[in-house]
Amino acid sequence: MSRQVVLxxxxxxxxxxxxxxxxxxxxxxxxxxxxxxDHVLPPEPFGEVFGGVYxxxxxxxxxxxxxxxxxxxxxxxIAPLREPHLLAKQAATIDRLSGHRLMLGVGAGWNxxxxxxxxxxxxxxxxxxxxxxxxxxxxxxxxxxxxxxxxAPRPEGRIPILVGGNSTVALRRAVRAGxxxxxxxxxxxxxxxxxxxxxxxDPERRVRRIAxxxxxxxxxxxxxxxxxxxxxDAVAVHFGDDKGYEERMTAxxxxxx
Numbered sequence: 001m002s003r004q005v006v007l008x009x010x011x012x013x014x015x016x017x018x019x020x021x022x023x024x025x026x027x028x029x030x031x032x033x034x035x036x037x038d039h040v041l042p043p044e045p046f047g048e049v050f051g052g053v054y055x056x057x058x059x060x061x062x063x064x065x066x067x068x069x070x071x072x073x074x075x076x077x078i079a080p081l082r083e084p085h086l087l088a089k090q091a092a093t094i095d096r097l098s099g100h101r102l103m104l105g106v107g108a109g110w111n112x113x114x115x116x117x118x119x120x121x122x123x124x125x126x127x128x129x130x131x132x133x134x135x136x137x138x139x140x141x142x143x144x145x146x147x148x149x150x151x152a153p154r155p156e157g158r159i160p161i162l163v164g165g166n167s168t169v170a171l172r173r174a175v176r177a178g179x180x181x182x183x184x185x186x187x188x189x190x191x192x193x194x195x196x197x198x199x200x201x202d203p204e205r206r207v208r209r210i211a212x213x214x215x216x217x218x219x220x221x222x223x224x225x226x227x228x229x230x231x232x233d234a235v236a237v238h239f240g241d242d243k244g245y246e247e248r249m250t251a252x253x254x255x256x257x
Contacts, residue, residue, distance in 0.1 A: 001234060002234035005236070006238040007035065009051045010050070012046075014054075014242055020063060023067050024066060025250075031070065032070070033070060034072060036059055037051035038052050039114065040052075040118060041114050048238060073102070073103035074103075077105060080121070080125040081115070081118055081120050084132040088139045091136070095156075096153045096155070096156070104136075104160070104162065105161075106161065107164035137177070140158070161177060162182050163182070164183075166184070180208040181198065182212060183209075192230035195209055196231075210233065210236055211227040211234075212237075213238070220252055221256060237252060
């Protein structure tokens with residue numbers, strides 16, 4: 001089972017240099033990927049739950065230049081808050097800049113006040129996400145927009161699409177349009193139930209299953225292994241407060257090698 005890192009994007013005081021150092025350390029320690037969350041207007045307090053201070057796609061372009069092998073992901077971009085053609089352009093550009101290391105995680109969103117402030121349609125967010133995924137697939141595979149507009153750079157192969165969310169609707173979306181599925185906030189037992197639901201929805205198509213784990217020094221390794229036993233292919237770990245992040249990342253990598 002692969003280990004991944006959710007970078008601590010919760011504080012405006014976190015410097016770009018420190019983000020790059022953490023990404024490079026994750027690469028050196030053998031973590032498969034690093035992730036950034038997304039909020040255009042995160043609720044107060046930012047905290048470990050919300051994150052989303054630095055815009056993730058712009059930041060991943062920066063981290064692409066600071067790293068060489070580690071995969072770069074969004075966990076997850078709130079697609080209904082974004083113009084979909086621009087999102088496609090940003091993703092394809094980062095994929096090219098990074099040497100095809102981008103994993104584009106998308107979700108429908110949950111924070112209604114954020115939608116209201118931006119003027120996005122909260123009740124229609126699921127339909128908007130589905131339309132965005134359809135458009136991304138068209139642009140990435142054909143290089144043409146709805147009316148024949150030219151799209152470039154085309155990805156050199158498929159950009160892996162990760163769908164976030166724990167609902168059955170999200171699971172159906174992952175099976176239909178995704179390559180990977182990400183859960184957050186589920187116990188290993190609840191994660192196993194959702195994995196079984198994924199298998200039930202489409203026994204012929206297996207999407208990769210990723211669990212997000214909040215680090216606790218006393219139980220971190222035990223919970224990590226419980227996710228493995230529950231059917232996770234990878235676990236993305238958030239290592240808590242920014243202070244001491246390197247030490248916890250290093251200790252966890254050693255304990256789970």
